[in-house]
Amino acid sequence: MSSCSGCSSQGSCDSGSCSSGSCSSCGxxxxxxxxxxxxxxxxxxxxxxxxxxxxxxxxxxIAIALxxxxxxxxxxxxxxxxxxxxxxxxLHGNPQMSEFGAYPMKSENGIAVMSMxxxxxxxxxxxxxxxxxxxxxxxQFWEEVIWGDIDYLVVDLPxxxxxxxxxxxxxxxxxxxxxxxxxxxxxxxxVRKGIKxxxxxxxxxxxxxxxxxYLNCPDxxxxxxxxxxxxxAETCSKHKVPxxxxxxxxxxxxQLGDAGKIESYEGAVLDxxxxxxxxxxxVQN
Numbered sequence: 087m088s089s090c091s092g093c094s095s096q097g098s099c100d101s102g103s104c105s106s107g108s109c110s111s112c113g114x115x116x117x118x119x120x121x122x123x124x125x126x127x128x129x130x131x132x133x134x135x136x137x138x139x140x141x142x143x144x145x146x147x148i149a150i151a152l153x154x155x156x157x158x159x160x161x162x163x164x165x166x167x168x169x170x171x172x173x174x175x176x177l178h179g180n181p182q183m184s185e186f187g188a189y190p191m192k193s194e195n196g197i198a199v200m201s202m203x204x205x206x207x208x209x210x211x212x213x214x215x216x217x218x219x220x221x222x223x224x225x226q227f228w229e230e231v232i233w234g235d236i237d238y239l240v241v242d243l244p245x246x247x248x249x250x251x252x253x254x255x256x257x258x259x260x261x262x263x264x265x266x267x268x269x270x271x272x273x274x275x276x277v278r279k280g281i282k283x284x285x286x287x288x289x290x291x292x293x294x295x296x297x298x299x300y301l302n303c304p305d306x307x308x309x310x311x312x313x314x315x316x317x318x319a320e321t322c323s324k325h326k327v328p329x330x331x332x333x334x335x336x337x338x339x340x341q342l343g344d345a346g347k348i349e350s351y352e353g354a355v356l357d358x359x360x361x362x363x364x365x366x367x368x369v370q371n
Contacts, residue, residue, distance in 0.1 A: 118229045120233075124235075132243060132263075139298070143174070145161060146343075152237070160190060162239055266297050339355055
C-alpha cells in the first residue's frame with residue numbers, strides 16, 4: 087500500500103482523499119477541522135503518579151518560563167476531575183466557540199489554556215464521571231480545540247497511571263515527559279512506577295524535578311528540609327534520567343496562585359526554571 091502524502095507527524099491525515107474519518111490510503115485518522123487550523127510542534131507531559139507534589143504549579147512554571155523565552159505555549163489541563171490551571175492563571179468564563187471547534191482562553195501574557203473548569207457553570211462544580219467519559223473529553227481537548235501555532239503544548243496530568251494518563255500517552259504525539267516528585271521516599275516510590283509506565287510505552291523521560299525540596303528561611307536564608315533529606319539522586323541514577331532541579335517551597339508562589347496571578351511570580355522557582363528548562367526540552371526533529 088502506498089503511503090499518503092497528507093499524513094503528518096502528529097499521527098493524523100489532512101489529505102483531501104480521506105473519507106469516513108480515516109485515510110483511504112493508509113488508515114490514519116483524518117485531521118479534524120480544529121486540528122487543520124492548529125500547528126502544535128511539541129507535546130510535553132507533566133506527570134508524577136503521586137498526588138500533592140505540585141504538578142499543576144510546575145506545569146504553570148514551565149509554561150511561564152517558555153513564554154518568557156519567546157516560545158508560543160499552551161497548557162492542556164488533563165486533570166478533568168481536579169482541574170486547577172485556570173485558577174492559577176485567573177481565567178474564568180467559557181471559551182469562545184466556532185463551527186470548527188473551541189478556542190483556548192489566553193492568559194494575561196498570551197499562554198493558551200484549555201481546561202474542564204472553563205466549561206463548568208461554577209469553579210467548584212464537581213465532575214463525577216467514569217473513566218471512558220473522562221478519556222473522551224481529553225481526546226476532544228486535543229481534536230476539537232483550535233490551538234493555533236504552538237511551539238510547546240504542556241499537558242498537566244492527574245495523579246495515577248489510569249485511564250486519563252493512558253489516553254494522553256497513547257493518543258497524543260508526546261515528545262517527552264517531565265516527572266515531578268517531592269523529597270519523601272513515599273513520593274519517589276510512586277514516581278518510579280510512573281517512570282516505568284512511560285518507559286514501557288517507549289516515551290522519553292526528559293527529566294525529574296524535585297518540588298518542595300526545601301524552604302529558604304526568611305530571616306537567615308538557611309535551607310530548611312521540611313520533608314527530610316532527599317534521595318532523588320538514587321532515583322535519577324537507577325533510571326538514568328537527569329535531574330531538572332530541586333525547587334524550593336515558596337509561599338509567595340502559593341499566594342499568587344490562589345489569587346490567580348501566578349504569572350506575576352518572580353522568585354527562586356522561576357529562576358531555576360528559566361536557567362534550566364531549555365536544557366531539558368525534547369530533541370527537535
